[in-house]
Amino acid sequence: MMNDEFIPYFAVIFTSKRTEIENGYDDMSISMEKLAKQQDGYLGLESARNEVGITVSYWKNLEAIKSWKQHTDHIIAQKKGRSDWYSWYQVRICKVEREYEFIL
């Protein structure tokens, strides 16, 4: 997924550690990804988890990130994240200044 026509665009790097508590985590994870894709200014999302989870979402501008952060369903998920699912997380808002790609 190249977004170079949008450069500079923005990335949100969300790194986290999970608790042992499931309590709807998988469902939330799927539905938040679906919902993010429907937001204005959404460009893409990549996610992986081993000891640490890393989700990077890409956005056209900071306004899109702010709107997504304040989306009602997302706020509910954020609260459950702090009460149940995550023992730690960190959010970084970044401006993507350059990108390049290798395809075999």
Next chain:
Amino acid sequence: MMNDEFIPYFAVIFTSKRTEIENGYDDMSISMEKLAKQQDGYLGLESARNEVGITVSYWKNLEAIKSWKQHTDHIIAQKKGRSDWYSWYQVRICKVEREYEFIL
């Protein structure tokens, strides 16, 4: 790992898909992480892999990123990456503008 005293600092988001070829991948992965940590301007690294692999490394400035990219051993690893280990990868150079953390 908070680096907010260094803001703005820089992140390199490396996303990739692996081939089936092992050929020293695990060893390289460990030694590249060790070597990155010894570089000037290195701030941290996080990594996870499922269908897609995501490695984010953090750096004090763009010069540190450039030096690391041009490190002799790293260049050898990059070549092996293209010939053997990766069917696809993407590199994004980002400026981290804001960060916040949650600790349970």
